[in-house]
């Protein structure tokens with residue numbers, strides 16, 4: 001009996017495994033011929049990273065050596081790419097002209113790495129990360145030294161980056177998305193990973209969009225969309241893979257994203273099978289070996305006419321093979337409303353763990369740092385086990401099962417007296433208990449003052465409070481309210497810790513301060529976004545999605561979903577040209593209402609969202625900018641006519657108001673800020689109910705602050721009198737900056753001053769000239785980054801997506817398709 | 819007419835890719851008089867709701883997206899992206915639409931879920 005002829009195109013890990021099964025099942029029933037475009041035997045592609053880093057050699061990662069092919073009588077054509085399949089004559093033809101007839105054919109062509117077609121992508125020194133040649137290319141670059149730029153912060157990119165760093169290159173990773181490995185990790189774990197890599201000296205830039213690669217023949221520089229230039233001798237692109245389906249397509253097989261197969265791995269031609277990354281089964285394509293190995297097994301069984309072992313989808317866990325980095329991710333980690341999750345963070349140990357459940361089943365897990373329980377969660381995920389019994393302790397891992405439910409208070413109660421509570425100050429539990437009892441302390445602030453426990457970095461605050469609760473029993477009621485349901489920390493603690501720990505992103509805050517939810521809520525995100533903007537001017541990039549709609553589109557949303565547009569009228573002054581431009585805009589865009597506001601300017605009400613950019617463009621053309629009528633920032637500076645016209649005017653109140661508005665517009669503050677400058681104590685500009693008011697008098701300028709006339713009416717408090725406009729400006733800048741640094745989100749100046757004390761504010765802003773100057777300088781510095789007119793930015797294309805629909809269908813679209 | 823829509827009857831429309839919708843944000847699709855808001859969560863899940871809050875018709879597409887929900891920009895009701903149900907003490911429901919993601923491409927059915 002003649003043997004069946006089996007031809008395989010591609011010699012990667014999937015067909016290698018398939019042959020092992022085949023020989024086990026059918027001995028030498030097949031006469032096997034393999035064509036491989038790569039001039040090599042079958043090696044472990046997964047282990048290229050250890051080869052790159054120098055932890056292994058190529059010889060170590062060979063799966064099937066030459067002897068294996070001989071032993072099984074396999075003909076291996078190395079470096080021979082198959083270019084044609086004749087499905088009628090049942091032959092394949094290679095580039096070198098070798099023709100092989102088949103009874104059964106297996107396509108295992110794998111994937112092609114995706115190269116972003118930016119200008120310069122063909123330069124010498126731009127590599128993908130897919131095979132041994134790429135690794136050899138990288139090692140050549142290592143010899144020259146310099147900086148490697150890795151584009152792509154996914155699994156492959158990060159392994160390449162870590163390997164190149166270990167080989168001594170300077171490395172920058174560019175990643176388009178805001179956090180690393182976003183397909184596998186949630187932002188919190190992505191943040192920890194980034195921190196770890198940065199700790200190894202790898203520069204990581206998220207949100208970085210590559211614009212071009214420059215160089216004369218070979219790579220010299222990488223240019224980003226934002227204009228940044230990075231010197232580079234090597235560029236590694238690891239931005240994704242595409243199933244290699246060319247050959248199958250040309251042969252007329254069914255091809256979708258991959259080569260379409262049934263669960264037996266058979267393509268649309270009953271004599272042709274497909275396995276590996278090129279195959280699409282059950283509508284999915286795969287890029288990790290576990291499912292590919294399952295395909296290999298199915299194909300082997302069906303080639304032997306065994307009708308079992310059909311391919312079934314299973315979630316595959318992801319791990320990053322960078323020595324010393326432990327992360328594990330499996331299954332879903334989204335935040336759909338039917339999903340529930342439990343989060344456990346330990347900021348000191350840098351660990352993070354999240355288990356995602358639907359109903360009573362585990363559907364996903366993300367672990368960083370301590371990953372030992374990953375397998376345990378994956379088991380539950382795969383088995384679909386009902387976890388209702390162990391739900392409460394699930395997050396603590398396998399070791400905690402069976403024991404008493406983990407109650408944090410009980411855990412603290414069980415701690416020995418010499419257990420350390422505050423690491424920064426070396427304070428143990430016994431000391432805290434004793435001090436509370438001896439001194440009769442009842443508040444956290446007192447305990448901090450007397451023991452120093454939790455007075456430094458503050459992460460042990462929760463522990464200290466537990467100790468207080470145990471010691472005082474019902475006598476202790478927690479006083480500080482958490483910012484929101486996501487944290488027990490109050491605004492004050494969060495602000496202090498952002499500075500103390502140098503936290504510079506929302507995921508960083510959530511991890512280090514042990515947020516209880518994975519991604520925050522509509523209360524804490526806008527607050528955190530503000531704190532970061534205020535604390536790290538020029539460094540922190542505003543997170544648009546953490547802002548309310550008004551601040552995102554720079555207009556005020558109205559009850560019917562339209563918007564109102566308020567251009568700035570500096571100090572309440574306008575001109576005929578401005579008024580004419582406003583009138584033209586109103587006519588052109590059929591704006592229904594025009595109103596004079598209580599803030600001395602004009603409101604255009606009822607503008608359609610799609611029209612906003614065009615409305616702004618016209619207003620910009622007439623020299624007008626956004627009035628920030630929507631902003632937690634400077635709103636208006638009201639003025640009266642002052643000495644220019646009024647018979648009682650003592651100073652140029654209008655002019656000073658304009659100067660102040662031009663100095664202060666654009667700054668972000670905890671809540672809105674309104675100013676007024678009035679020409680004499682008759683106070684026509686209502687300075688005595690503003691956040692900061694200036695009352696002009698003969699001898700100079702009296703400054704008042706902390707007023708309000710909205711939900712709450714409060715007259716201002718006097719700060720002091722100064723002689724010059726320059727001093728007024730300096731004080732206004734300094735006061736605003738102090739408020740920016742200390743205020744809680746949504747707390748207006750009067751509430752902030754009530755909280756910190758009017759004496760404290762006066763001492764820092766009025767009495768102490770050095771302190772005043774320092775605050776004002778910080779204000780001026782931060783203004784460098786905030787005085788861009790948001791309207792003209794949008795007109796020139798920023799956030800275009802906000803204003804255009806994604807798709808438009810007509811009425812007929814409602815009819816069902818034929 | 820009132821029979822439930824089955825998968826095969828759904829009229830899937832390609833409306834764009836995941837990357838066209840900002841992370842934790844939203845874009846709108848116009849279908850005649852109806853506006854459908856397409857949401858993308860932090861984890862790249864895509865949901866579609868009619869762009870109308872069950873409270874007073876606030877445009878949900880303009881809200882803040884968090885935890886599988888969106889907070890309405892007008893009076894802060896929190897609406898589930900999956901079911902369109904108001905959360906917490908508020909009650910009401912917005913129509914939701916089937917969406918399917920293939921690779922990075924988003925397909926939307928113009929017939930609301932029943």
Ligand code: SRM
Pocket residue numbers: 556557558564566595596597598599600601603629635636672674689707708709710711712748
């Ligand atoms: C347009 C305007 C009314 C008018 O037609 O005159 C107005 C309109 C709104 N005010 Fe006001 N306020 C306007 C002057 C005032 C004034 C008068 C003033 O500034 O001299 C006050 C009292 C002074 C004060 O702020 O202390 C005022 C106190 C408030 C308050 C209460 C603030 C407080 O801390 O107590 C709110 C609610 C809030 O901010 O949370 C508010 C909120 C609002 C909002 C933003 C309500 C909202 O969230 O949608 C309104 C936006 C309408 C829009 O789309 O434009 N508005 N609002 C005025 C715009 C001024 C401008 O040119 O920017």
Ligand SMILES: Cc1cc2nc3c(=O)[nH]c(=O)nc-3n(C[C@H](O)[C@H](O)[C@H](O)COP(=O)(O)OP(=O)(O)OC[C@H]3O[C@@H](n4cnc5c(N)ncnc54)[C@H](O)[C@@H]3O)c2cc1C
Pocket residue numbers: 009010011012013014015035036037038045046047048049080081082083108109110111129130131156159244247275276277278286287288289290292319321
């Ligand atoms: C650096 C790196 C690290 C990885 N790490 C992991 C990991 O940790 N865990 C994990 O599960 N997976 C990992 N992977 C993915 C895993 O290696 C692949 O999923 C797997 O190797 C794919 O096997 P395959 O047989 O489908 O294709 P391949 O291994 O790509 O083999 C396809 C072969 O077919 C050849 N070929 C293509 N077209 C033709 C043609 N027309 N004629 C002849 N030959 C042709 C190609 O030259 C290639 O050699 C990693 C991949 C890389 C590159």
Ligand code: SF4
Pocket residue numbers: none
């Ligand atoms: S007073 Fe009330 S209704 Fe009038 S504009 Fe201000 S917030 Fe709106």
Ligand code: FES
Pocket residue numbers: 871872873874875876890891892893894895
């Ligand atoms: S309209 Fe949405 S909360 Fe009122």
